[in-house]
Amino acid sequence: MTMGIAWTKTLGKCEYMSDWCNCSRDRNIKEHDFTRYPQLIKVLDLFVLWTTMKSQHEDIGQLKAQCISKSLNELNPEVKGSFIAKDASKLIKTEPEIFKQFSLIIVSELSEYDLLALAEIAWNENIPLVTVRTYGFLGFMHLVFPEHTVIETHPESSIDLRLDCPWSELIEYAEKFKMNADDSMVLTHTPFPVILLKAAKIWKQNHASYPSTKDERISFQQAIKDLLPNVAADEENLKEAESNCSRLFRGTLALKLFMENEGKNHLPLPGNVPDMKADTESYVQLQRLYHNKAEADKQCLKNYVVTLCSNLKRRMIDSEIIDIFCKNAAFLKVLGTNSLKSHFNSSPDEQFSSYGIMIENACKNGDNQLYYLVLRTADRFKTLHGRYPGTVDENFESDLVAFEALFDTFLKEVGILDANYHAKVKEIVYAGARELPSVAALLGGIASQEVIKLITHQYLPVDNCYIFDGVTSTSTSFKL
Amino acid sequence: MEVDWPDRWQNVHHYLKRAAPFSVEGFQPGSEVIEYLHECSICIIGAGGLGCELIKNLAMTGFKDIHIIDMDTIDVSNLNRQFLFRQKDVGRSKAEVAAEFIMSRVPGCKVTPYFGKIQDKDEEYYSQFTLIICGLDSVEARRWMNAMIIGMYDEEDPSTLKPLIDGGTEGFKGQSRVILPRMTACYECSLEMQTKPKTFPMCTIANTPRLPEHCIQFASQVQWPEEFKDKKLDGDDPEHIQWCLRKAKERADQYGIRGITYSLTQGVVKNIIPAIASTNAIIAASCANEAYKLVTGCAGSMQNYMMYVGDAGIYTYTFALERKEECPVCGSALLQFEMDKNSLLQDLIDLLLEKNEVQLKRPSLRTSSKSLYMQAPPQLEQMTRKNLEMKLQDLFTSNEEINVTDMNLPISLRLHVKLK
Ligand SMILES: [Zn+2]
Numbered sequence: 056m057t058m059g060i061a062w063t064k065t066l067g068k069c070e071y072m073s074d075w076c077n078c079s080r081d082r083n084i085k086e087h088d089f090t091r092y093p094q095l096i097k098v099l100d101l102f103v104l105w106t107t108m109k110s111q112h113e114d115i116g117q118l119k120a121q122c123i124s125k126s127l128n129e130l131n132p133e134v135k136g137s138f139i140a141k142d143a144s145k146l147i148k149t150e151p152e153i154f155k156q157f158s159l160i161i162v163s164e165l166s167e168y169d170l171l172a173l174a175e176i177a178w179n180e181n182i183p184l185v186t187v188r189t190y191g192f193l194g195f196m197h198l199v200f201p202e203h204t205v206i207e208t209h210p211e212s213s214i215d216l217r218l219d220c221p222w223s224e225l226i227e228y229a230e231k232f233k234m235n236a237d238d239s240m241v242l243t244h245t246p247f248p249v250i251l252l253k254a255a256k257i258w259k260q261n262h263a264s265y266p267s268t269k270d271e272r273i274s275f276q277q278a279i280k281d282l283l284p285n286v287a288a289d290e291e292n293l294k295e296a297e298s299n300c301s302r303l304f305r306g307t308l309a310l311k312l313f314m315e316n317e318g319k320n321h322l323p324l325p326g327n328v329p330d331m332k333a334d335t336e337s338y339v340q341l342q343r344l345y346h347n348k349a350e351a352d353k354q355c356l357k358n359y360v361v362t363l364c365s366n367l368k369r370r371m372i373d374s375e376i377i378d379i380f381c382k383n384a385a386f387l388k389v390l391g392t393n394s395l396k397s398h399f400n401s402s403p404d405e406q407f408s409s410y411g412i413m414i415e416n417a418c419k420n421g422d423n424q425l426y427y428l429v430l431r432t433a434d435r436f437k438t439l440h441g442r443y444p445g446t447v448d449e450n451f452e453s454d455l456v457a458f459e460a461l462f463d464t465f466l467k468e469v470g471i472l473d474a475n476y477h478a479k480v481k482e483i484v485y486a487g488a489r490e491l492p493s494v495a496a497l498l499g500g501i502a503s504q505e506v507i508k509l510i511t512h513q514y515l516p517v518d519n520c521y522i523f524d525g526v527t528s529t530s531t532s533f534k535l
Numbered sequence: 536m537e538v539d540w541p542d543r544w545q546n547v548h549h550y551l552k553r554a555a556p557f558s559v560e561g562f563q564p565g566s567e568v569i570e571y572l573h574e575c576s577i578c579i580i581g582a583g584g585l586g587c588e589l590i591k592n593l594a595m596t597g598f599k600d601i602h603i604i605d606m607d608t609i610d611v612s613n614l615n616r617q618f619l620f621r622q623k624d625v626g627r628s629k630a631e632v633a634a635e636f637i638m639s640r641v642p643g644c645k646v647t648p649y650f651g652k653i654q655d656k657d658e659e660y661y662s663q664f665t666l667i668i669c670g671l672d673s674v675e676a677r678r679w680m681n682a683m684i685i686g687m688y689d690e691e692d693p694s695t696l697k698p699l700i701d702g703g704t705e706g707f708k709g710q711s712r713v714i715l716p717r718m719t720a721c722y723e724c725s726l727e728m729q730t731k732p733k734t735f736p737m738c739t740i741a742n743t744p745r746l747p748e749h750c751i752q753f754a755s756q757v758q759w760p761e762e763f764k765d766k767k768l769d770g771d772d773p774e775h776i777q778w779c780l781r782k783a784k785e786r787a788d789q790y791g792i793r794g795i796t797y798s799l800t801q802g803v804v805k806n807i808i809p810a811i812a813s814t815n816a817i818i819a820a821s822c823a824n825e826a827y828k829l830v831t832g833c834a835g836s837m838q839n840y841m842m843y844v845g846d847a848g849i850y851t852y853t854f855a856l857e858r859k860e861e862c863p864v865c866g867s868a869l870l871q872f873e874m875d876k877n878s879l880l881q882d883l884i885d886l887l888l889e890k891n892e893v894q895l896k897r898p899s900l901r902t903s904s905k906s907l908y909m910q911a912p913p914q915l916e917q918m919t920r921k922n923l924e925m926k927l928q929d930l931f932t933s934n935e936e937i938n939v940t941d942m943n944l945p946i947s948l949r950l951h952v953k954l955k
Contacts, residue, residue, distance in 0.1 A: 338745040339791040478556040485555035489546045492595035493824035500816030504845050515847040525824050526557045528837035530851040
């Protein structure tokens with residue numbers, strides 16, 4: 056994988072791009088790899104490290120890009136760092152091709168104009184773009200990508216017991232359990248899926264569909280209890296049956312939608328069974344049933360894949376990937392964001408209309424999202440005055456007034472009249488566009504985490520903006 | 536401070552030059568607070584994943600007198616995320632290598648390592664610091680440190696107030712918090728929030744195994760001690776893991792259970808959730824940020840606990856954790872039980888060990904007049920051991936005050952047992 060970092064800084068012109076790791080884009084990255092990557096990508100940290108330590112070292116007066124690329128290699132000898140000592144702004148205009156080689160681009164501190172140009176290059180090549188910045192106690196990150204797929208989302212629970220439409224072997228298995236037995240040992244060791252299947256069977260004799268209203272659900276739960284009159288209400292398997300029945304119905308609804316839309320089909324069974332109160336023999340039998348069915352589903356899917364691949368003349372997909380795919384079939388995600396161009400180039404009114412209520416509420420309550428507008432205003436201030444507000448001592452007081460006026464104008468353009476923001480707006484002027492090492496390190500960590508999610512196609516990246524407020528140590532994510 | 540070049544600290548000084556909208560009340564900007572930032576003394580407990588990040592962040596923020604304590608040496612497996620360590624450092628003290636690294640890179644920053652246990656040091660030692668930051672993975676060490684700073688605090692003497700900043704991570708989850716003795720909740724107040732390691736009831740492991748984990752725990756907890764009476768199972772020793780794997784597989788086959796793998800065996804034996812470098816970076820950065828604010832007052836502290844989850848999007852929740860009145864460390868702990876007068880002292884101790892909110896390990900009990908059961912020294916243990924089999928009514932009267940201490944934890948609580 057190669058990764059590019061383009062960045063300029065007010066303190067001095069430097070850009071930096073690096074060949075990150077020599078692993079190829081197609082390499083199949085496994086879960087455990089996740090723990091190996093983050094330390095490679097401590098961009099903001101390293102930046103601060105070097106600006107604060109420049110004197111007394113051979114680095115003083117050297118190119119930051121060069122120093123960072125060197126220290127990256129020291130951090131991890133497997134990392135190949137390279138750099139381009141050119142003005143990023145010019146590079147974007149004159150040699151846009153350079154950016155197309157990367158799997159991902161991280162930007163910190165580019166002007167809005169250059170950022171938009173770079174974002175266009177990245178968007179057209181389907182390269183994810185991560186912009187990250189800190190401003191005093193504030194940190195902001197924005198992810199932009201046309202499409203991102205995640206097979207392994209690692210949900211807390213990926214269990215699908217398919218109790219809403221049991222296959223024949225499962226029905227047979229459930230039939231073997233006798234519910235009217237007096238032997239409480241047998242009853243308390245009846246696995247909860249069996250209890251649910253039996254309750255559902257009785258229910259269907261009197262009802263056309265599964266319970267959907269609250270009242271129906273209560274009476275279904277009562278039916279479960281009636282099935283096991285001799286079992287104490289606090290027995291584990293009974294409790295498991297009750298708590299799983301609500302999940303089952305939620306699952307059924309989602310599945311129903313899927314079936315109607317996707318051609319009356321089911322997802323392949325993941326084949327895992329949760330731990331439950333049962334004796335070993337019943338549990339293992341049940342587990343084997345699910346496992347066999349999952350294997351059969353998987354084989355079926357593999358056959359489709361083979362046919363498809365040969366029809367489309369595509370390379371066959373690895374069997375291992377199909378395994379992972381089946382296990383996660385219910386949790387696949389395809390994500391996408393708006394492009395920066397479509398966001399910035401629309402009129403302010405349009406920009407905010409799609410999430411107007413969110414911003415309006417944030418302004419009213421003084422929530423963290425407000426800082427997004429404040430940061431945009433700071434960039435406007437810079438475009439107007441050639442510097443960020445509060446950076447020159449002599450102009451501090453006048454900057455305060457000018458910045459608040461600018462923000463008011465911005466709010467009016469966006470159509471927000473009721474706002475509670477004064478302290479937060481002032482704070483930006485006091486921050487004077489400074490970079491605090493602690494906040495930079497925090498955003499560096501956050502950005503690395505998201506970069507690795509994007510590169511490994513594992514776990515869910517933030518959708519798509521993140522703001523951290525170092526004063527209150529609170530953070531908010533929201534969609535632009 | 537001849538090592539400082541112009542503008543070296545301009546970023547961190549910026550917030551100290553004038554009072555901002557979020558500065559704490561009474562914040563005095565100017566040279567005094569700037570000097571204080573560079574001169575105050577900070578103690579970091581732990582030089583592991585969090586510690587490496589912490590010390591780097593603090594040095595970059597301008598703290599110039601940093602002490603770091605860690606009893607561990609560097610292992611090859613640490614190198615992937617504990618970025619101050621290199622291959623050549625394997626086997627050396629983490630605290631010492633971290634100190635050398637930072638001092639070689641950050642001129643003017645003095646780092647004093649201590650290669651040893653936090654328990655080796657006393658009140659006098661800890662009172663030299665302005666604040667203490669914990670980046671540990673051990674609950675016990677944190678409880679000890681927490682009790683130490685709360686014990687040190689004398690409400691009459693503000694100089695004895697030592698804020699404790701605590702960070703912790705587990706996979707994609709983490710938390711950072713600020714503890715102000717007797718003002719905010721302390722570590723002990725929220726002990727119940729600590730997730731217990733996932734273990735299974737012994738009857739399940741022994742009689743009705745259903746999961747591969749059950750078989751592995753049977754191998755590690757029952758079969759291993761049977762076979763190797765004097766050898767402790769070491770989760771880092773591949774031979775040991777292989778042995779458990781083989782035994783667990785045999786048992787799994789017997790019960791028709793699938794899914795026993797080497798990595799699962801190791802995970803269950805070591806009970807590990809892999810550490811993720813980015814989570815460490817985030818939590819350590821938050822701790823350093825709180826240290827900067829606490830020492831200078833340029834902005835208020837977090838209120839007072841931030842939890843962080845990063846696997847699905849990014850989620851944080853910051854809230855004011857309340858002090859617990861009956862906290863055994865910062866409150867007036869009084870445990871009240873009701874027990875049959877014919878119960879044995881051993882029953883009472885078993886009951887105490889079950890109490891999740893105090894999580895005792897090896898409790899010693901005494902009334903004002905006599906020792907009921909003492910874990911140490913050995914002579915006293917031997918003398919009081921016979922009491923374990925005695926009836927409660929023969930040892931103390933109903934609701935007589937009993938003092939409970941634990942040799943591993945610097946806590947002491949009062950216990951009243953109503954005999955019936
Ligand atoms: Zn407490």
